[in-house]
Amino acid sequence: MKIKSPTAVIPGIYLALFFAYLFGPLIIMVITAFNSSNFPRVSPWECFTTDWFGKLVADDKLIEGLGNSLLIGVGVVAVAIPIGLAAAIMLSQVGPRLRASLYTIFIAPILVPGVVIGLSTLIFWDRIGTFFNAPYESFFYDGTFLTIFGQVTFIAAYSMLVFLSRIQRFDTTLTEAALDMGATPTQAFVKVLLPFMAPAIGSATVLAFLASLENYNTTVFTIVSSSTFTTVLSSKVRYGLDPSISAVAVIIISITLIGAIIYECRNRYHSKGWSLVVAERPVLKVATHPGSVAAVLGLLAIGAVLFIQNHDSSACTAQILEDKRAIQQKLMEQQSLDTPAVTPAPTTPKLGPLGGEDTGGTSAPSPFGGNAGSIFSPENLSGSAGSTPSTSDAPTSPPSSGVGGIFAPENLTGSGAN
Amino acid sequence: MRDLFYDLVKRNGMAVSIYLMVAVSLWVFLLIILPQLTMLDYSFRFNLPPGKIGGPEDVYTLDQYRYFFQGSGSSGGLNTLDIGILFKTLMSAVFVTVFDLLICYPVAFVLAKSSTGAKARLLVLALIVPYWINEILRAFAFRILFGSTGVINEVGMGLGLFDSPVDFIREDVALYAGLAYAYILLMIFPLYNAIESLDRNQIEAAQDMGANWWQVHSKVVIPYAKPGIASGMTMVFMLTAGALAAPQILGGPSNLWFTQLVYQWFNSGGNWPRGSAYAMILLVVCIALVLLTMRIFKVSIGEIKR
Numbered sequence: 140m141k142i143k144s145p146t147a148v149i150p151g152i153y154l155a156l157f158f159a160y161l162f163g164p165l166i167i168m169v170i171t172a173f174n175s176s177n178f179p180r181v182s183p184w185e186c187f188t189t190d191w192f193g194k195l196v197a198d199d200k201l202i203e204g205l206g207n208s209l210l211i212g213v214g215v216v217a218v219a220i221p222i223g224l225a226a227a228i229m230l231s232q233v234g235p236r237l238r239a240s241l242y243t244i245f246i247a248p249i250l251v252p253g254v255v256i257g258l259s260t261l262i263f264w265d266r267i268g269t270f271f272n273a274p275y276e277s278f279f280y281d282g283t284f285l286t287i288f289g290q291v292t293f294i295a296a297y298s299m300l301v302f303l304s305r306i307q308r309f310d311t312t313l314t315e316a317a318l319d320m321g322a323t324p325t326q327a328f329v330k331v332l333l334p335f336m337a338p339a340i341g342s343a344t345v346l347a348f349l350a351s352l353e354n355y356n357t358t359v360f361t362i363v364s365s366s367t368f369t370t371v372l373s374s375k376v377r378y379g380l381d382p383s384i385s386a387v388a389v390i391i392i393s394i395t396l397i398g399a400i401i402y403e404c405r406n407r408y409h410s411k412g413w414s415l416v417v418a419e420r421p422v423l424k425v426a427t428h429p430g431s432v433a434a435v436l437g438l439l440a441i442g443a444v445l446f447i448q449n450h451d452s453s454a455c456t457a458q459i460l461e462d463k464r465a466i467q468q469k470l471m472e473q474q475s476l477d478t479p480a481v482t483p484a485p486t487t488p489k490l491g492p493l494g495g496e497d498t499g500g501t502s503a504p505s506p507f508g509g510n511a512g513s514i515f516s517p518e519n520l521s522g523s524a525g526s527t528p529s530t531s532d533a534p535t536s537p538p539s540s541g542v543g544g545i546f547a548p549e550n551l552t553g554s555g556a557n
Numbered sequence: 558m559r560d561l562f563y564d565l566v567k568r569n570g571m572a573v574s575i576y577l578m579v580a581v582s583l584w585v586f587l588l589i590i591l592p593q594l595t596m597l598d599y600s601f602r603f604n605l606p607p608g609k610i611g612g613p614e615d616v617y618t619l620d621q622y623r624y625f626f627q628g629s630g631s632s633g634g635l636n637t638l639d640i641g642i643l644f645k646t647l648m649s650a651v652f653v654t655v656f657d658l659l660i661c662y663p664v665a666f667v668l669a670k671s672s673t674g675a676k677a678r679l680l681v682l683a684l685i686v687p688y689w690i691n692e693i694l695r696a697f698a699f700r701i702l703f704g705s706t707g708v709i710n711e712v713g714m715g716l717g718l719f720d721s722p723v724d725f726i727r728e729d730v731a732l733y734a735g736l737a738y739a740y741i742l743l744m745i746f747p748l749y750n751a752i753e754s755l756d757r758n759q760i761e762a763a764q765d766m767g768a769n770w771w772q773v774h775s776k777v778v779i780p781y782a783k784p785g786i787a788s789g790m791t792m793v794f795m796l797t798a799g800a801l802a803a804p805q806i807l808g809g810p811s812n813l814w815f816t817q818l819v820y821q822w823f824n825s826g827g828n829w830p831r832g833s834a835y836a837m838i839l840l841v842v843c844i845a846l847v848l849l850t851m852r853i854f855k856v857s858i859g860e861i862k863r
Binding site for chain 2: 150153154157158161162163165167168171178179180221224226228229232237245247249250252253254255256258260263288292314323324325326327328349352353356368369376377380384388391395399403406407410
């Protein structure tokens with residue numbers, strides 16, 4: 140075995156430090172999502188809790204923003220992908236001089252600050268709307284449309300780059316062969332070039348959708364009075380740090396990791412070496428199929444959701460609260476001992492409300508502890524028919540406090556039924 | 558334009574060519590050029606109430622730009638506050654860019670030259686995963702990390718490095734760390750692509766002829782990777798200077814980023830022309846700085862590719 144010289148391990152140590160910088164902040168953020176402390180922190184550790192997820196699901200603004208974001212994402216994909224494809228094809232067919240200047244124009248939106256793009260989009264459509272004397276409700280002033288336009292400006296350039304790297308490997312003799320054999324140019328395009336670009340269309344779609352979801356700089360200008368997932372998140376962060384934001388991160392990181400694992404499994408599964416390994420072993424072949432990996436991960440995710448809904452940390456939080464009150468009690472006694480006979484009476488009521496407030500804030504029944512277990516009960520699923528009130532699932536707690544009931548069908552039909 | 562269209566028709570047929578031309582023209586004119594021109598036009602106007610727009614008072618003016626240089630006083634004094642913010646933003650962006658280059662170059666080199674196959678792919682995947690986490694959440698993670706009761710302060714105080722919590726937010730340490738973190742990927746990939754295509758034999762030849770590791774990098778690898786370095790630095794610089802989320806979340810209460818000024822004029826200030834003028838100033842100054850740097854280091858724009 141070769142013994143590594145001390146200098147040979149330096150790259151390894153450097154890489155380790157680098158990835159610590161890359162993942163450390165994310166790991167700490169994930170940990171804070173499970174601490175019951177009201178401020179996102181790792182220490183002092185209070186209780187393991189999953190209540191922050193409940194708070195998240197109950198956040199109507201965030202859910203509404205997510206809905207808008209998904210709609211905008213679909214719109215952006217629908218507009219940006221055809222544009223990016225057209226731009227890439229055009230670049231691949233023009234002469235070198237025109238190509239250079241076109242490339243500069245096409246690439247510019249990536250380098251222009253997102254703030255500038257958002258602002259100019261807003262101004263431009265506002266002016267067009269004024270020119271046509273359009274009413275305020277028309278799409279010239281609509282946040283969703285403006286955001287789609289603003290985001291397409293640079294996301295089309297991203298997707299163009301994806302298409303360019305694929306189209307550079309396109310063998311143009313294929314098209315020529317098709318033309319020689321009597322295909323019209325349009326047929327050659329649809330039957331030869333488009334199928335070749337199909338994988339790039341897939342990855343560009345994913346890229347465009349994700350870029351649209353996470354965009355902030357442009358969106359914050361173009362969204363006007365509406366909101367997206369990212370803008371809601373940003374105002375949450377700016378107006379108060381709260382572990383439920385860490386809970387958002389946990390969900391997004393989990394989805395990203397699941398996607399990355401499945402992607403990697405797919406690559407390995409289709410690699411040459413692996414297909415030789417599994418050729419004789421059908422069980423291994425099925426077990427390592429991306430589909431089965433996805434199924435296992437999906438089951439794990441469902442398990443995690445069930446665990447989060449059923450985990451009850453109210454006993455622990457109550458204990459923490461008790462400890463805090465005991466400490467406070469001690470402090471109060473200490474204080475009344477320190478200042479004897481001068482003002483012994485007012486000290487107690489002064490500190491009293493503080494303790495009381497604390498009690499009210501944290502010892503309230505945990506939103507998930509209460510009635511979360513009943514989400515999957517059969518009554519809930521059938522209960523939405525007609526105007527049956529939701530008394531069947533949680534007779535003891537009022538419906539409004541039952542965060543766990545967010546998935547219950549009654550809640551989706553609106554509070555009118557109650 | 559007409560020649561271009563004929564050429565396209567000959568190769569793709571009429572229907573496809575119309576699609577290509579329409580899609581690209583809509584993008585270039587309706588989404589890229591016209592909005593920018595409108596913004597430029599807006600920046601030369603007074604901030605008028607809707608009723609007066611198009612009226613006799615709606616004339617071109619340099620007033621918005623004058624405000625950036627002189628402030629509200631017409632005495633000719635300099636608007637040191639706003640100019641200072643622009644200067645500080647640019648300097649910070651340069652700092653973040655150089656920092657990113659320094660930490661990413663070794664990683665890109667190791668990735669490109671020592672890792673192969675599955676291992677390299679896994680490392681690349683590990684680089685991409687943090688990039689898919691929302692920008693806001695990444696900034697939030699640094700807020701937690703650097704807060705007064707955050708992990709850094711707890712560890713630092715535990716080790717006895719400092720007695721009382723350091724306000725990293727006010728000192729802008731959190732902002733720089735967060736910004737550098739946000740754009741690492743955009744630095745690594747151009748570097749990686751450039752270094753990867755370098756023939757290993759060139760490095761070995763240099764080593765055989767007695768070059769030490771520093772000479773290998775300064776004489777062989779870096780000159781070869783110059784387009785990649787330029788492209789990574791350009792992207793990180795432009796995105797850092799134009800960042801809005803990270804400064805809003807991680808910036809100290811008294812330190813503003815220039816984009817925040819634009820945002821303020823636009824939203825709370827309600828002065829669109831002035832916001833446009835400030836955005837134009839940011840855009841022009843950033844582009845000028847990038848072009849100047851490329852001129853100094855003798856890199857042409859055409860070399861910049863992803």
